[in-house]
Amino acid sequence: MLYLIGLGLGDAKDITVKGLEAVRRCSRVYLEAYTSVLTVGKEALEEFYGRKLILADREEVEQEADNILKDADISDVAFLVVGDPFGATTHSDLVLRATKLGIPYRVIHNASIMNAVGCCGLQLYKFGETVSIVFWTDTWRPESFFDKVKKNRQNGMHTLCLLDIKVKEQSLENLIKGRKIYEPPRYMSVNQAAQQLLEIIQNQRIRGEEPAITEETLCVGLARVGADDQKIAAGTLQQMCTVDLGEPLHSLIITGGSIHPMEMEMLNLFSIPENSSESQSMDGL
């Protein structure tokens, strides 16, 4: 049996009882290590689960899935995913491969960033399509996701922006020389995402277009949701450029135009203080 097990968002203890029981009876336990991370490391998980974990990077899961599935028809194998196995990352490929090989599978769900963002008070049913914001390079500065933000705003929907994670990246030189030397992992912060959004707004103005959002649009920055030290800050897009939310992972919400009074009351709990240097007038707050 292949078990796809969600670990939730907080720490080692966020695994469900059902998930933990499955981990403890599996002969091999893989930890998917490229779409999300917990604030605690692999060792803390191993200690709590009482099992050794095998790190599975993107290459392993996408190109060498057969290693993961080996003997899963006659023994139990677990594939652990931070958050939920089907939340914002789909592991359908692994499931389809298992099914083709006649390997039965079970999913043990957990909280995902896709639903835990509700902790800021914005109502989940008022979210439109989720977007991903990736790190820009000197030559690659994609803006196409902004159309989805625009569409969501036009429909009065909030936009959840998931922020880029770069793990096991190689410099061009190491890649060309075939050296397995990797750059340190990078996680996009709310500040970096907000800066890129401001640049897109500027570019649109230069092209004579009316941007769907402005520097004053109300946004929410969230960091380490589910962990003991989670942080939430509500403020303008401009304020999101400087607000300090600390360590990764971060997500950013661009609110839709209409905000329910109850949503607003909740956001007020997290508003960046009046006297803060980051404070300024804000659409709707």
Ligand SMILES: C[S@@+](CC[C@H](N)C(=O)[O-])C[C@H]1O[C@@H](n2cnc3c(N)ncnc32)[C@H](O)[C@@H]1O
């Ligand atoms: C591919 S998605 C996460 C998928 C994961 N399976 C889930 O269900 O949550 C990864 C992105 O979600 C966001 N994210 C994940 N966990 C988070 C957390 N605890 N706090 C804030 N943002 C988080 C970050 O933007 C991160 O880059």
